[in-house]
Amino acid sequence: MIDHWGDEVNLKKAYAGVTNVLASNPDAYIWAGRDFHQRPQQGINDYFWMTHDGQGAGVKNFDIGGIKFDLATVAAVESCNPEVMEDETNPSRITCTGGAGTGDKGNYAITSKIHGMKLGPLDLELYANYGFDSKAVEGEDKLKAWQGAFVVSHSNDSGVNKVIARYSDNSDNSVYNKTDDLTTIYASFEGSHKFTQQAQIEYLLAFHDYDNSSIKSDNRKNYGVIVRPMYFWNDVHSTWLEAGYQRVDYDKGGDNSGWKLTLSQNISIAMGPEFRPMLRFYMTGGQVDNDRTARVNGTKEETLDDFNLGAMWEAWF
Template sequence: MKNFKLLPVSIAVAATLASASSFAADDVASLEQRIQELEAKVVTLDYVDDQQQSALTSETPAPLGIVFSGYARYGAAYQEGDSKYVSVGSTGAAVGRLGNEMNGGEFQLGKVFETESGQKWNVAVMLDHWSGEGWGNGLALKKFYAGASNIFESQPDLYVWAGRDFHQRPQQGLNDYFWMSHDGQGGGFQNFDFGGAKFDLGFVGQVNGEYDDENGNYAITSKLHSIDAGIGNLDLYANYGFTSEKVDSSETAFLLGATLGLGSSNKLVMKYGDGADNSVFELAGDKQVVYVSLEGGVNPSDKVFIDYLASYKDISGKDATEASEYSAIVRPMYNWDDTHSTWLEAGVGMVDYADDGEDQAWKVTLSQNISMGGLPWSRPMLRFYATVGDVESKGTNVPTTNVDTLTLGAMFEAWW
């Protein structure tokens, strides 16, 4: 969501002109000064689409008007094979997301305010729409929250919030995997500065689909971040899940995680869950999950970019389907100019079950792209692509099955 575009200042100017029948010379000069003040407030906010919870700092500008932002991808895919998508395991699009994504989008309206004393406030509402199995259908109220920063002199960037919001959902790119997610409604704070590290703390209730109230599952979430580890930035996560008396269960869960930057363009991700995989809301009983991944990219020349991701997950416990999962994805990209690019994404994935069963998958997608900027992260982007792949499942006393994919598609993707 880069470069939010705001409502034009002409609306405010027109309203001013309509409110007066005539102007003296002094009135015209006063009006011109007012217009300049309004134009000065029409600014462009820079925001990176990392799917994290929103937060203001003491330096965030307070632009005039409503900020419209979002993320969306929609298109058509002609399916020739057994399946339109190649799916294996539980780590998102484990064989790669390019040409392997369902339609949907998130659409947000927000407003930033600034008081005379310098406090920064924001209010935002988001509706989302995702289609396909596993996503649900129709519009949903994903966000409705308010927050403020610069409310404590000793902690100007401390952001205090309450409401419904994205919450602690670190995401990986090539596999479109939220390896942790605690979206819900509650409250907390972000960016308490210890000097050398910042701390976030939240209390969040899980919301069931179309229902507007919590379902009785709760999480206490925390994050210690922005730690300079020498070789890169270090972030630490610790979360605890539990229930209220509304739920007939005494299950609890905890989930720990860490990300470590390795130089400027590589990252190591690690997590351990007890009673949880991606969220302590799961309260999954005797289930333990270990996940490790390495991701990043290299830029051999001005026109060539290569992104990669490799991951391993181990799932164990008497309440779990015990298995080990492996995934590797590579995406070389060539930018012909500032508009056209060609991408090739190849991925393999395997699930090795404890009962000797096994799933093996592969996928290759070739995509010709038109974008506003030509770089890998430039959006909006139009994609015209072809995807081929296969998932083979086999096991003891189980017939071997193959699900093949051959898909031709056209899709746009944008964040703004």
């Protein structure tokens, strides 16, 4: 996979993998190369609660007694730093577009996942990751980080419910990116329910705690809720109403908050919220109160209102 946003063509994916090479474990998938690695995503809030894209090698679905194990060592890819140039020979006047190079950045991660476990009617997944730096990272910037997480889910013919909890030390959602004395906690409850084949709903509750014991000025707790009822008129047309609210409560300086309401009429290739491509006509209104940001920056406190009408095309493959 490559992308081209400007002056450069960036290599995003290039890897190879094989199965049926271990007689005792034919489903084990052994891979090496550059990939979008360990990036579990929540759809309704578009959040990767872990992300370790990079280049390396590993194994997935290694079966021990019916339980699956994933293990890999990956490195963050070196990328350029875009800078404006005075030299007019470069049409874009920047040194690069911030794309990926071919070498390692010096930030490494050992990632692991245990899945395929059952607790009665529940499915359980466990994650454990360790991050470290090479000599490419100098002096006090060289740190270690780790994180652990679990996912408990339950599914039936009417939908799915899922609980996610993650604890990170010296990091947030990636052990590549390290901050000394930082601990973060992320927890969420999300799910979907089909009242009928045509009437469905998706929902999410999320909590994020950011705590740095050395630099406390940005310590905060983030609360969010999203609900999206949907009605599918037929296999092509559907109407969605999405409501969201978020509050960021800082330890010092107050809080920020905001809400959003979106009504959309959608055209897609099949019935269901997961089908793409989709053409969407939408109307969005919202309000943001950045009280804490205004106090810190010494600016006037004001409420920002927003109203938009638009159309968009969405696809993934």
